[in-house]
Amino acid sequence: MKEKENTAEKFLRVGTTLYKTVHRPLISGDYIEEKIPWSYETLRQDYGKNNLPEIDKYDGFCIIPDHIDYKQVHGKYLNQYEPINHVPTEGDFPYIRSFLTHIFGEQLELGLDYLQILYMRPTQMLPILLLVSNERNTGKTTFLRFLKMIFGKNATFNSNEDFRSQFNADWAHRLLVLVDELLLNKMEDTEKIKNLSTAGDYKIEAKGKDRKEIEFFAKFVLCSNNEKNPIIIPKEEVRFWVRKINPIEKDNIYLRSYMMKEISHFLHFLLNRELSTKNESRMWFNPALLETSALLKIKKYNTNKIEAEIAAYCSDVMDKLGEDKMFCCPKDFMDTIRDAGLKADITQIRNILKDGWGLRSDKNSDYTFYYIGIEGNLIPMKRKGRYLEVKRGLIDEILL
Numbered sequence: 415m416k417e418k419e420n421t422a423e424k425f426l427r428v429g430t431t432l433y434k435t436v437h438r439p440l441i442s443g444d445y446i447e448e449k450i451p452w453s454y455e456t457l458r459q460d461y462g463k464n465n466l467p468e469i470d471k472y473d474g475f476c477i478i479p480d481h482i483d484y485k486q487v488h489g490k491y492l493n494q495y496e497p498i499n500h501v502p503t504e505g506d507f508p509y510i511r512s513f514l515t516h517i518f519g520e521q522l523e524l525g526l527d528y529l530q531i532l533y534m535r536p537t538q539m540l541p542i543l544l545l546v547s548n549e550r551n552t553g554k555t556t557f558l559r560f561l562k563m564i565f566g567k568n569a570t571f572n573s574n575e576d577f578r579s580q581f582n583a584d585w586a587h588r589l590l591v592l593v594d595e596l597l598l599n600k601m602e603d604t605e606k607i608k609n610l611s612t613a614g615d616y617k618i619e620a621k622g623k624d625r626k627e628i629e630f631f632a633k634f635v636l637c638s639n640n641e642k643n644p645i646i647i648p649k650e651e652v653r654f655w656v657r658k659i660n661p662i663e664k665d666n667i668y669l670r671s672y673m674m675k676e677i678s679h680f681l682h683f684l685l686n687r688e689l690s691t692k693n694e695s696r697m698w699f700n701p702a703l704l705e706t707s708a709l710l711k712i713k714k715y716n717t718n719k720i721e722a723e724i725a726a727y728c729s730d731v732m733d734k735l736g737e738d739k740m741f742c743c744p745k746d747f748m749d750t751i752r753d754a755g756l757k758a759d760i761t762q763i764r765n766i767l768k769d770g771w772g773l774r775s776d777k778n779s780d781y782t783f784y785y786i787g788i789e790g791n792l793i794p795m796k797r798k799g800r801y802l803e804v805k806r807g808l809i810d811e812i813l814l
């Protein structure tokens with residue numbers, strides 16, 4: 415949308431705070447409308463105390479996402495969700511169709527479902543979409559920018575560090591959180607994104623302001639050049655949709671501008687298209703539909719190395735003891751994993767033992783854990799806790 419000349423200045427008051435609506439120019443020649451805090455003293459200096467402009471008044475902000483029947487005002491509340499600047503009109507969209515075929519391949523209908531739900535049902539939970547490729551010129555970043563072109567200020571780019579920061583006011587109320595060059599290799603990072611992807615409410619926090627609970631509906635679209643380990647995904651996890659993206663055979667430097675001209679036609683298509691899937695989970699899709707070789711590759715890399723190391727360790731201990739069982743707690747394996755040159759936190763080890771191996775314990779008492787010394791000898795360590803019993807049969811199944 416181009417900036418209009420001689421546009422009358424607009425002011426509004428939300429609660430007790432005055433704002434001025436401004437139009438920040440962009441390199442492209444377009445502009446972004448923003449509301450910036452203003453002061454009554456400045457207003458009086460600019461207009462004179464007897465000639466103040468009209469000021470719209472609201473009790474507060476709300477966040478109501480809608481792309482089809484958007485309302486800027488709900489009662490006495492101003493909607494912070496932004497309207498999208500595209501009016502659906504009938505027409506062809508060959509460049510968008512070709513690009514989405516490249517991104518989603520044999521899962522094109524699922525990809526169209528994903529975009530259709532984003533557009534028509536913005537509060538519906540959706541899987542965490544992760545595009546991976548260790549090759550260049552694949553279109554991963556272009557896909558993120560395509561989503562930004564459609565949904566405008568309701569989509570925002572995050573860095574890896576943004577997820578680790580306690581301050582989230584700049585992205586917690588958006589529809590889409592887009593991350594290029596993803597690399598979150600700590601289990602706590604995975605847990606945070608997983609929990610956010612299915613959170614109905616979330617605490618929003620800005621510097622110098624009190625935390626406030628909001629309704630959370632953001633979806634995550636991530637890209638990475640690391641096909642093996644961009645993020646830790648346990649083997650039982652069903653909230654990720656991972657696609658391996660191949661290089662684009664023939665580069666088109668004008669692709670983005672061509673796709674921008676087709677967006678209104680594409681949205682008309684989505685409005686009139688019948689979904690190919692039904693709502694079969696809290697994230698809409700049946701998890702079996704989203705299981706790809708790229709997803710299994712990440713799960714195998716993340717789980718198998720640590721799981722195999724723990725299983726091999728248990729096998730060695732039982733061999734040396736001449737027993738078909740041993741006792742342990744998840745924390746007992748931290749040094750073992752570290753000595754093997756691997757990285758894992760207690761949550762990841764606990765997930766392997768309890769979720770992956772199905773081990774449970776109701777006993778909170780003394781037990782002996784055996785540490786394998788440098789010379790291969792067993793060093794008994796007296797411990798106390800809710801220990802787990804690992805049996806030979808289970809270990810043999812894992813190592814086979």
